[in-house]
Amino acid sequence: MALAKLRTFTLVGIEALPVEAEIDVASTGLPATILVGLAEASVRESIHRIERATLNSGYRKPKNRVVINLAPADLRKDAAALDLPIALGLLAATGQVTPDVFADTAVAGELALDGATRPIKGALSIAMAARRQGCRRLLLPSANGHEAAVVEGIDVYPVGSLSEAVNLLAGELDFEPAVVDVERFFREQSQHSIDFSDVKGQEAGKRALLIAAAGKHNCLLIGPPGTGKTMLAKRLPTILPPLTLTESLETTRIYSAVGATADQPLRTTRPFREPHHTSSEAGMIGGGSNPTPGEISLAHHGVLFLDEFPEFSRRTLEVLRQPLEAGSVTITRATAKVEFPADFLLVAAMNPCPCGYMTDPKRECRCTPIAVDRYLGKISGPLLDRIDIHLEIPVIELEELRGDGSGTPSTPLREQALQARERQHERFDGDPLMLNGRMSGKQIRSFCSLDATGEKLLRRAVEELGLSIRAHDRVLRVARTIADLEGSNAIAEYHLAEAIQLRRLDRRLWA
Template identity: 50%
Template sequence: MLAIVSSAALQGIHAVPVLVEVNSGESGDPRLILVGLPDAAVKESDDRVFSALANSGYRKPQTRTTINLAPGDLRKEGPMYDLPIALGILQATGQLSGERRLDAFLIAGELSLSGATRPIRGGLAFAMQARSAGKRGVLLPMASAREASLVDEIEVYGVESLAQAAGFIEGKTDLPNLAGTNAFENAKETSDDGLDFSDVKGQTAVKRAVEIAVSGRHNLLMIGPPGSGKSMIAKRIPGIMPEPSLDEFLEILQIESAAGSTRRERIQRRRPYRAPHHTISDVGLLGGGSIPGPGEISLAHNGVLFMDELPEFKRSALEVMRQPLEDANVTISRSAGKVTLPCNFMLVSAMNPCPCGYLGSQQKECSCSPHQIHRYRQRVSGPLLDRIDIHIEAPALTISQLRDASAGESSASIRQRVEAARARQRKRFAGTTIRSNADMSHRSIRQHCQISPDLGDLLQQAMERLGLSARAYDRILKVSRTIADLAESETIQSSHLLEAIQYRSLDRLGSA
C-alpha cells in the first residue's frame, strides 16, 4: 500500500516542498529501504522510527518497505522527517485511517525512541511553505508550532508525541489550533535586563553619535582605550532601537528558526543583538556549511552586529563583509546549492587607537611605535571604513567622571527621539522599500539630501582635504539627513553637515 505525506526541506531560511512516499507490502526480505539523497541523520531515522512505533503501541512493517524522499536531486538533512515517515508507515500498513486527510497537512518533526516529539529547525518557514502550497495546515512538535502560529491563513497544530499525531489524523484526538492566537500582539519585549544608558558615565559625544546612528540605522565605529565604555555602550544600543514591525519580526524569527535558535519558551518582540568573538571563522560570520545556512550577519538581520576589537578579526572575514554591508544580503554557493540570505543589520564596531590601546591617553603612556600604530590601523581596510558612516572617539574617563553619582539620560528618553526621527523617515519613504536613511540609494540621496551651493563647497573642501571617496561623500549626506531629522528640520543646515563631517575620525587621523 502506498502512502504520501507532505513535508519540507530547509534551503537557507526558506522551505521547499518534499514528499515522503512510503510503499509497504513489497515482496522480499522484511527490511526498510530509504532513498532520495538523505544525509546520515535521515538514514538513521529508521531506528528511531521503529523504536517510536513500538513504544507507541504500533507494529513495524513485516514486509519490505521503500521510503522515497522526493525530489531525489534535493539533499535532505536532519531528523525532521521522523514524524512524516512514521505516519506514512502507519497509513501504508493499514494502521492509520481517519476523517482527516494526511495529505492536507505539511508534517515535520523529530521523534525520540519513546515516541515523543522534539523541536526542529524551520517551523516558521514550514508554515509559510504550507500556506503557499495551499495546505490546510501544519503538524509540528509543540515548541516549533508556537513560532509557526505567527503565520496566518493556515491551521497550526502542535503535537507532543507520535500517538497524539496519529490520534489527531484519525479524528480521535482534538488539538487546539494555535493559529490566530495573536502571538505577535501578545509578544512582549525582553524584560528589564538592567542595561540602560543612564548607567554610562560621561561619553556625551559618543552617546550623541550612537543616537544619530540608531536614528538612521547607520554603521558605527567607536575608537578608544580599554575601559572607556565602548562595549558597555554597545550592549545598550538595542534598548533605544524602535520596536520591530510585523514584517521585520517575521524576518527575524524566520532566520532564527532556520538556525535552530528560536526563542521557543516565549516569543519576544525584540531586535537581535549579536556579538561574535574575533576568532570567528568566515563561515561562522557569513554563513555556509555543506547545506548553506545563516551566519552571524544574518542572525543580526534587523538588529545589531557588534564587532569588538575590529582589527583583531581575520582580514578575510572583514573583507567579505563589504558586499553584505552594501547590498544587505549575502549569497552563498555550495555544491548542495546556492542561497541568498538577508543581512540588513546595523554594524557597531569598536577598536583601540593603537595595539597597546593608550595612544593619546592622559593616564598611561603609549608604548607603540609609529610603524606598529600604522600597521594596526591598516588591518581595517579603507573600503571597509568607507562603509562605516560614523567614526567617533571614546576618550578614557577621568576619576571625577567615574565618581559622579548622578544618573545620565535614560534609554527610554533617547528612544523617544529615535522613534520620532524614524517616524519622519517612514513618512518620507512611504511607498518604497527604503526603511531608513542608511538604505537610501544614489537617486534617493539626490532627492532627499539636497544642500545649498555654499554647503556643497564646504563639503567639497572637506572631501579634498580628507581624501574621501565617493562612497564616503554619500554617507556624509545620509548622516546629515539623519541629524536634520533629529533636529526636526526639513532641510540640511550647515551645523548638520559639519557634525556629519566630523564623524569621519579615522579619515581625519589618516590625513594628519
C-alpha cells in the same frame, strides 16, 4: 498492504521546501527497507529510529519489502524532521492508520526511540510554507507548537509522541490547535533590561549612536580600554524602533533555522550579536554543505557588534563589504544557492593603537608610528568607507564617573530617533525600510543639496582629508540625518560640519 503519501518539508537555508513522502509496503518479498530520494545521512539513519519508535509505541512493523521515496528526487533532504511523516506513512501503508486522515495535512517532526517527539529546526518556515501549499492543519513536535502558531491561516497541532499524532489524526483525541496572542506576547516580552542612563558621561558617544539609530548608519567607536565603548554599543538596541510583527517573523525564521528559538518562540526585541574576534568567515556570513545562517543574518533587523575590530582576521572582515551594501548575502554551493537576509546595523569598537593608550591623557603610549599604522592597516579602506561614523570615545574623569547625576536615558533618545525616521519615511514615500544610511547616489543628489557655504566646506573637507567618493556620500547621508533630528528640511553648514567631525579615522588628528 498499500501505498501511503504525506506532505512534509525540508529546510534549505531558511526556506522550507515541500516534500512528498511516499511509502509502499509490498505484499510479498523479503523484509527490507529501501530509502530513495537523495536523502542525506541524518535521513538515512532515521530508518532505525522510526523502527524502534513504532515498536515502542505499540504498533507493528512491516514484515515485507518497504520502499520509501522522498520526492522531488533531485532535492537533497538533510533533516530529522522527516521521522514523523515517514512513521505515519508506514502505519498508513500497513493499515494501522486510515490514509484519508492525511488530507489537507502536513507533518514534520523528529522521533526518539520511545516514540516521543523532539524539537526540529525551521518550524516557523515550515508553517509558512504549509499555509502557502494550502494545508489546513500542521502537526509538529510539542516544543515547536507555539513558534509555528503565530502563522495565521493554518491550524498548528503540537504532538508529544507518535501515538498522540495517530490518535489526533484518527479523531480519538479532543485536541485544540495551539494559539498565541501575538500582541500580548509583544507587550510582555519587549522590555529592555539595560538603559543609556547606566552610562555616566560619554554624551558625544550617545549623540553619535543616536544619529546611527536615526538613519541606520554604521558606526566605529575608538578609544582606550575601559572608556565605555562596549556599554554604549550594547545599549544601542534600546533606542532603535520596536520590532514590527513582519520584522519579528523575518528574524525569528532565521533563529528557527538554526534551532535557537527554544527559549523565545518569537523575537520581540532587536537582536544584538557579539561574535568573538576569532570567528571564521563561514561563522560570520554563514556556510556549510547545507548552508546555515551566520552572525550577520542572526543580526538581521538588529545590531552586529564587532569588539576589538582590528583583531578579526582580514578575510573575515572583508566578507562584510558586500552584505553591508546589499542587506543580504548569497552563498553558492555545488548543490544549492541560498540567499540569507542580512540587513543589520554595524557597530565596531577598537583601541587607537596596539597598546590602547595613545589618546589616554594619564597613561603613556609606547607604540611606534609604524606599529600604529600596521594596527590601523588591518582595516581596509573599502571597508572603512562603508562605516559612516568614526568617533573617538575619551577617558571619563573620576569626578564625572562618581557624580550623583545619571546619564541621558534611552527613552528621549528613542523618541528623537523615531521622529527622525518618520521624516525619512515621508521623504521616501512611506517605505519603512528606506533610511538615510541606505540612500542611493540619485537620492543623495535629490535630498542632500547644500547651499554655497556648505558646498565650500564639503569641497575643502574632501581635498584636505582625501575622502573617497563613497566617503563623500557617507558624509552627506549623515548630515541629512542630523538635519532630520532637528526637524530641518535643509542641510545647514553646522549639520555638515558635525558629519565631517564624525569621520575620525579620515582626520587621524590623534595620530
